[in-house]
Amino acid sequence: MTERLATAGDVPLVLTIRGGLPENVHRGRICVVSADNRKIVEAYGDADAAAFIRSAGKPLQAIGPLLGGVAEAYDWEDRHLAMLAASxxxxxxxxxxxDEMRKKAGIPEEAFAFRAGAPINAKSRDEWARDGESPRKLYHTCAGKHLGMLAWSKLSGWPLEGYTRIDHPAQKQVVRxxxxxxxxDENDSAFGRDGCGLPAAAVPLRSIALAYARLACLDTAPAAASTEAAGRVAQAMNRHPELVEGQGRLASLLLADPNIVAKSGAQGLFAIGLRRERLGIAIHVxxxxxxxxxxxxxxLLKRLGGVSAQTMASLEARYPSEYVNDTGDVAGHKETLF
Structure with missing residues (x-):
């Protein structure tokens, strides 16, 4: 597994051009997988090399808490379920x-394993500073999935202390x-530590694409028991896209389209599932x-389909290929190389 990580086999994906000259080349890998036969439909770079799924794994990490009954036990609503998968x-x-979830479950804020901080969003952070508010653990971008695991541990009678360790009962089920x-399995997956302290899975890029194909096409789910839980979190993400990441974020724009389930990871990982097209896409920069x-x-979406004209217009307006400098002049453009 370590060997595969060291030889990722990436290829040029995106070029930025300034003054007619290349400035940066962003390399990486892409894999598109069919939900129906689990085969690769399209790939650039080594699709068998591993990538850390990071926060793109949050919908999968939410399956255990939902199977464990946290939503029913603590009266969590649909928007709360979206927060289980949120960054x-x-x-x-x-x-x-x-905060509603935390209070309903009776989880003290000090139970979170990570340290307290400030909001990530600049406007929210400015308001936080202006109002003289204190750092909070709830401001951590991964607070939702941690809260799900803490509430699940409380409901199951497992210790809250040490809930981030891979040998904790909650994490054993999450890994499964x-x-x-x-x-x-253990032969083609490995676990490191995520930024928030939880185990971080590294699996082949094609496996991440497959997972998102399955999230989009629940009839291909690997286990009947987890299908309903995965469907609940995926649908909650679609119903509350801006809760999952935030206004203007790529995943939230995509999730506003009911055909798509999408989530960013970290360190260049992004994943998309297309329901009608029955495809999963994993991107690693x-x-x-x-x-x-x-x-x-x-x-990819222009070629594969799966996105409405309205969603595509939103994407192109938010993420134009041209970029401007601080005076408002066009300074260059970006283009795909694959």
Whole structure:
């Protein structure tokens, strides 16, 4: 597994041009997988090399808590389920939903394993600073999935302390669900530490694409018991797209389209599932940049379909191929190379 990570086999994906000259080349890998036969439909770079799924794995990490009955036990609504899969930016609606979840489940804020901080979103952070508010653990971008695991542990009678360790009962089940949905085992998956402290799965890029194909096409889910839970979180993401990430974020724009389930990871990973087309897409930009995601996604969706004209217009308006400098003049443009 370590060997596969070291030889990722990436290829040029996106070029930025300034003054008619190449300025940056963003390399990486893309894999498109069919939900029906689990075969690769299209790939650029080494689709068998591993990538850390990071926050794109949150819908899979939510399966265990939902199977464990947290929504029913704590009266969590649909928007709360969206927060289980969220990488939130600290917008008021996101923090409000998290605080409601925490209070309903009776989870003290100090139980979260990570340290307290400020909102990620600049406007929310400015308001936070202006109002003289204190750092909170709920402002952490991964607070939703942690809250799901803490509430699940409380409901199951497991210790809250140590809930992020891979040998904790909650994490043992999370690992099982991730391996099931990505069709991997201990031979082709590995676990490191995520930025929030939880185990971070590394699996072949094609396996991430497969997982999102399955999230989009639940009739191909690997286990009947987890199908309903996965469907609940995916539908909640579609019903509350701006809670999942935030206004203007690529995943939230895509999730506004009912045909799409999408989520960003970190360090260059992005995943998309297309329901009608029955496809899963995994994108990994090797330098960890988020900038190429939208250009790559737009190019793929124009070719593969799956996105409404309204959604495509929103994407192109938010992420134009041209970029401007601080005076408002066009400074250059970006183009795909695959």
């Amino acid at each position: 939130h930016r600290g917008f008021p609606a996101q923090v409000e939903a998290l 669900h991730i391996r099931s949905w990505t069709n991997t 090797s330098d960890g940049s988020e900038m190429p995601w939208a250009l790559i996604a737009i190019a």
